[in-house]
Amino acid sequence: MGIKFERVSYQYQGIDQRGYLAIGDINLSINAAGEFITLIGETGSGKSTLVQHMNALLLPTEGRMKLFGLTIDKNTKKNKKIKLNPIRKKVGLVFQFPEYQLFEETVLKDIIFGPKNFGVSEEEAIKRAKKMIEVVGLDESYLSRSPFNLSGGEKKRVSIAGILAMEPDVLILDEPTSGLDPMGRNALLEVFYDIHKTLNKTVIIITHDMNTVYEYAQRALVMREGVLVYDGDPLQLFSKKNIDNWNLETPDILALSKAMETKFDITFSTPPRSRKALFTEIKEVLK
Numbered sequence: 001m002g003i004k005f006e007r008v009s010y011q012y013q014g015i016d017q018r019g020y021l022a023i024g025d026i027n028l029s030i031n032a033a034g035e036f037i038t039l040i041g042e043t044g045s046g047k048s049t050l051v052q053h054m055n056a057l058l059l060p061t062e063g064r065m066k067l068f069g070l071t072i073d074k075n076t077k078k079n080k081k082i083k084l085n086p087i088r089k090k091v092g093l094v095f096q097f098p099e100y101q102l103f104e105e106t107v108l109k110d111i112i113f114g115p116k117n118f119g120v121s122e123e124e125a126i127k128r129a130k131k132m133i134e135v136v137g138l139d140e141s142y143l144s145r146s147p148f149n150l151s152g153g154e155k156k157r158v159s160i161a162g163i164l165a166m167e168p169d170v171l172i173l174d175e176p177t178s179g180l181d182p183m184g185r186n187a188l189l190e191v192f193y194d195i196h197k198t199l200n201k202t203v204i205i206i207t208h209d210m211n212t213v214y215e216y217a218q219r220a221l222v223m224r225e226g227v228l229v230y231d232g233d234p235l236q237l238f239s240k241k242n243i244d245n246w247n248l249e250t251p252d253i254l255a256l257s258k259a260m261e262t263k264f265d266i267t268f269s270t271p272p273r274s275r276k277a278l279f280t281e282i283k284e285v286l287k
C-alpha cells in the first residue's frame with residue numbers, strides 16, 4: 001500500500017492540439033508511513049505536476065498509479081464508480097500557492113471545511129482547528145479573521161493547518177517555507193519533522209532550499225525537465241559530480257564540514273548533518 005507510479009506521464013492540454021509534456025515516464029514507490037522525503041528541481045521541472053498526481057488531483061495521461069490499493073490511469077475519470085475522495089483524505093496536499101486552497105469567509109470555516117467534508121463532526125473539526133492553528137505557529141485570534149486579509153506567510157500557515165486538520169496519512173507540502181523568514185522556516189520544518197517522528201507519517205516536501213534536503217531528508221528526489229533523475233540518499237546526492245551536473249547549491253553544513261576537513265586535515269567518519277552535530281565535531285577538534 002502507499003503510492004506507486006508505473007511509467008507515469010502527464011501532458012497539459014495547450015492552446016494547440018499538441019499539448020505539453022510536463023512529466024514523463026516516472027517510476028516511483030512511496031510508503032504509506034514513516035518516510036521523510038524532499039523533492040527538488042529547477043523551476044518548471046515538473047515537481048508540482050508530479051505531486052498533484054499523488055492525491056489524484058491530476059490523472060496520468062500515460063502509465064498508471066496505484067494509490068492506496070486503487071489503480072488509476074487515463075480511463076479512471078470516465079469510470080464514475082471509482083471514487084477518488086478517500087485518496088484525497090489519505091494524501092493531504094498543501095498547494096504551492098495557498099490562495100488556491102483558501103476560499104471561506106473565516107479562517108475557522110476554512111480549516112474545518114476539509115475534515116467536515118470527510119465526515120468529521122463540527123465539534124471535533126473545531127477542536128482540531130483550534131489545535132492546528134497553534135501547531136502552525138498562529139493563535140486562536142486568527143480563527144475569526146478573513147483568510148484573504150492575511151500576509152502570504154500567514155495564508156500559507158492557515159492552508160497547512162487545514163490539511164493537518166484532516167489528519168492525512170501522507171502529508172505533501174509544495175514549497176511550504178518559501179517566503180517565510182528563516183526563524184519561521186525552521187519552526188515550520190520542525191513541525192513537519194515532529195509530525196513525521198511522533199505519528200510516523202510520510203511527509204514529502206518540495207523545496208528549493210538545499211539545507212532542508214541535507215539536514216532533514218531521509219530520501220531525496222530530483223526532477224529535471226520532467227524526468228525523475230535521482231531517488232536516493234540525500235548525502236550521496238551532494239557528490240561533487242551531481243553538484244556540478246545538476247547545478248545544485250552546496251548545503252551550508254556540508255560546505256563547513258568540507259572546509260574543516262581541509263583546514264584540520266581530518267576526515268569525518270560520519271559527516272555531520274545538523275548544526276548540533278557540526279558543533280560537536282568542532283568542539284572535538286578544538287579540544
Ligand SMILES: Nc1ncnc2c1ncn2[C@@H]1O[C@H](COP(=O)(O)OP(=O)(O)OP(=O)(O)O)[C@@H](O)[C@H]1O
Nearest residue numbers: 012013020022041042043044045046047048049050
Ligand atoms: N496548467 C498548466 N497548463 C499548461 N502547462 C502547465 C500548467 N501547469 C504547469 N505547466 C507546465 O508544466 C511544466 C511543469 O510545471 P510545474 O508547475 O510542475 O513545475 P515546478 O517544478 O513545480 O516549478 P516551480 O519550481 O516553478 O514551482 C512547466 O513547464 C509549466 O510551464
Ligand SMILES: [Mg+2]
Nearest residue numbers: 047048049096
Ligand atoms: Mg511548483
